[in-house]
Amino acid sequence: MTSPDALATLHPRLPSPVREAHDDRFARRGVRLLLKRDDLIHPDLIGNKWRKLAPNLTAAHGHTVLTFGGAYSNHLRATAAAGRLLGLATVGVVRGQELADRPLNPSLARCVADGMRLHFVDRSTYRRKTEPDTLAALLRTIGAEDAYVVPEGGSNSLAVRGCQALGQELRGQADVVAIACGTGGTLAGLAAGLGPGQRALGIPVLKGGFLTAGIRHLQEAAFGGPRGDWHLDDRFHFGGYARTTPELDSFAADFEDRHGLPVERLYVAKMLYGLMTLAEEGAFARGSTVAAVVTGRPFM
Numbered sequence: 001m002t003s004p005d006a007l008a009t010l011h012p013r014l015p016s017p018v019r020e021a022h023d024d025r026f027a028r029r030g031v032r033l034l035l036k037r038d039d040l041i042h043p044d045l046i047g048n049k050w051r052k053l054a055p056n057l058t059a060a061h062g063h064t065v066l067t068f069g070g071a072y073s074n075h076l077r078a079t080a081a082a083g084r085l086l087g088l089a090t091v092g093v094v095r096g097q098e099l100a101d102r103p104l105n106p107s108l109a110r111c112v113a114d115g116m117r118l119h120f121v122d123r124s125t126y127r128r129k130t131e132p133d134t135l136a137a138l139l140r141t142i143g144a145e146d147a148y149v150v151p152e153g154g155s156n157s158l159a160v161r162g163c164q165a166l167g168q169e170l171r172g173q174a175d176v177v178a179i180a181c182g183t184g185g186t187l188a189g190l191a192a193g194l195g196p197g198q199r200a201l202g203i204p205v206l207k208g209g210f211l212t213a214g215i216r217h218l219q220e221a222a223f224g225g226p227r228g229d230w231h232l233d234d235r236f237h238f239g240g241y242a243r244t245t246p247e248l249d250s251f252a253a254d255f256e257d258r259h260g261l262p263v264e265r266l267y268v269a270k271m272l273y274g275l276m277t278l279a280e281e282g283a284f285a286r287g288s289t290v291a292a293v294v295t296g297r298p299f300m
């Protein structure tokens with residue numbers, strides 16, 4: 001059984017620390033930059049993973065936790081680590097049947113080392129995993145019919161409500177709070193937790209421009225309607241999920257040097273790049289404070 005008390009024994013660092021970063025690209029526009037260090041919440045349940053998984057681990061009531069992800073999923077690794085730390089069985093359904101016959105990459109190897117059972121599925125089944133019949137057949141094949149199922153990226157209503165605390169922790173501290181978006185679940189909760197006059201800015205890392213509807217839907221399911229002031233800027237996906245460019249890589253390396261912050265490349269680098277570009281475009285009023293949420297840490 002995973003109780004809130006069991007989670008407390010993992011000693012999450014909450015509220016997560018906030019520190020000011022002195023950066024001339026912001027300073028010359030009269031803008032203060034804060035780093036909200038969610039990457040320091042827990043060494044294994046990093047950033048938004050703690051905020052999203054903790055309420056789900058409690059709701060799992062000791063059942064096997066089954067979830068979904070790609071071959072390098074941060075969410076799969078965090079779920080596997082939670083299983084090890086809390087003594088819960090975990091199953092990871094991985095996109096790509098072809099991976100079953102290859103040596104595990106370091107991310108999946110870490111999942112297995114943490115006790116996660118992996119099940120590889122072809123891409124078409126993976127796409128249909130939220131359809132009740134496909135899911136039921138999958139759970140039967142895996143022998144996990146009574147598992148507690150967490151969706152890909154961990155973004156269900158419990159997770160979205162868990163991310164409200166991120167916004168609450170930032171009340172009164174910033175005018176704009178920027179966050180990288182995959183499913184948008186973290187943004188949906190963050191925006192709901194912010195105070196009056198604060199707004200959330202989401203930087204999607206996937207290409208497609210479909211996320212606004214998804215976030216509205218997540219807020220509807222979690223809170224019964226829209227919450228908070230938020231919008232997305234779709235210009236900074238750099239070609240799509242896990243895509244990068246030499247420019248983004250050198251920006252991230254330079255940011256690490258300037259601020260002593262390990263910059264996670266799939267999400268955090270794109271958010272920081274977007275924020276810097278917006279500052280240079282004059283998008284933030286002089287005298288305003290912008291907080292960048294550091295939702296992850298590079299995987300070594």
Ligand SMILES: Cc1ncc(COP(=O)(O)O)c(C=O)c1O
Pocket residue numbers: 047048074075153155180181182183184185186187264267268295296297
């Ligand atoms: C480091 C990091 N930042 C941000 C996100 C985006 O979270 P969400 O799917 O809630 O938008 C993820 C997603 O898993 C992530 O791993």
